[in-house]
Amino acid sequence: MQTxxxxxxxxxxxxxxxxxxxxxxxxxxxxxxxxxxxxxxxxAARIPAQRVYDVLRSLExxxxxxxxxxxxxxxxxxxxxxxxxxxxxxRAAAEAAELERLxxxxxxxxxxxxxxxxxxxxxVEESIAHAAEALSRxxxxxxxxxxxxxDKLESLWPLLGMLVExxxxxxxFIIPRGAQVPSHYLEAIQRRGAYLVESEAAIxxxxxxxxxxxxxxxxTPHEVVTLVISNPLFANALKTRLNxxxxxx
Numbered sequence: 001m002q003t004x005x006x007x008x009x010x011x012x013x014x015x016x017x018x019x020x021x022x023x024x025x026x027x028x029x030x031x032x033x034x035x036x037x038x039x040x041x042x043x044a045a046r047i048p049a050q051r052v053y054d055v056l057r058s059l060e061x062x063x064x065x066x067x068x069x070x071x072x073x074x075x076x077x078x079x080x081x082x083x084x085x086x087x088x089x090x091r092a093a094a095e096a097a098e099l100e101r102l103x104x105x106x107x108x109x110x111x112x113x114x115x116x117x118x119x120x121x122x123x124v125e126e127s128i129a130h131a132a133e134a135l136s137r138x139x140x141x142x143x144x145x146x147x148x149x150x151d152k153l154e155s156l157w158p159l160l161g162m163l164v165e166x167x168x169x170x171x172x173f174i175i176p177r178g179a180q181v182p183s184h185y186l187e188a189i190q191r192r193g194a195y196l197v198e199s200e201a202a203i204x205x206x207x208x209x210x211x212x213x214x215x216x217x218x219x220t221p222h223e224v225v226t227l228v229i230s231n232p233l234f235a236n237a238l239k240t241r242l243n244x245x246x247x248x249x
Contacts, residue, residue, distance in 0.1 A: 169193030
């Protein structure tokens with residue numbers, strides 16, 4: 001019987017590596033065995049003997065295991081998974097460039113694109129993507145107000161860290177008075193020439209970048225719900241108010 005930790009690890013392996021249940025169990029079994037013949041893997045992983053050969057060949061094709069003289073063995077996990085991570089990064093970069101080219105082509109065809117809009121975005125990745133897109137168009141330092149994000153900084157940092165790397169100098173982060181930001185995150189922000197301002201007015205999560213305002217909304221059924229507003233008048237009015245808060249510090 002699997003422990004909770006083993007079950008969670010199998011779930012993560014299946015999700016991140018795209019493995020089937022049999023493949024994930026065979027991989028975990030080989031991690032424990034080091035190297036083994038297929039029947040031994042089948043027994044340890046509780047896989048039907050007639051299926052284990054196909055499962056192991058599939059893992060070998062993915063670059064996760066190797067085979068020699070009838071024995072299967074684990075390819076060093078960090079090396080194997082770093083290679084897969086680099087592959088995903090390269091594929092994502094190529095797809096992103098293709099999307100951008102498509103956007104340019106469609107923009108030339110569009111008679112008139114809406115410059116002002118309001119939309120609701122669901123999910124962390126979508127929210128960060130809209131923030132990154134707004135930053136890419138804005139040539140002035142953005143203003144952030146962070147509130148609930150501070151409570152989830154550890155889990156969100158893999159995505160937020162990529163956003164921080166895009167920030168120009170003099171970006172401002174308004175945080176609740178007395179809030180504690182772990183030193184390694186603070187250093188990453190300050191390396192970009194950004195700075196923090198404490199204020200009792202920090203009561204929500206938002207970003208202003210030129211004509212775009214992105215506001216995090218409280219939500220029970222969804223992990224993150226974000227309101228994206230493209231409106232110069234609204235953005236400038238909010239920016240003016242926040243700059244008044246900053247000037248008083």
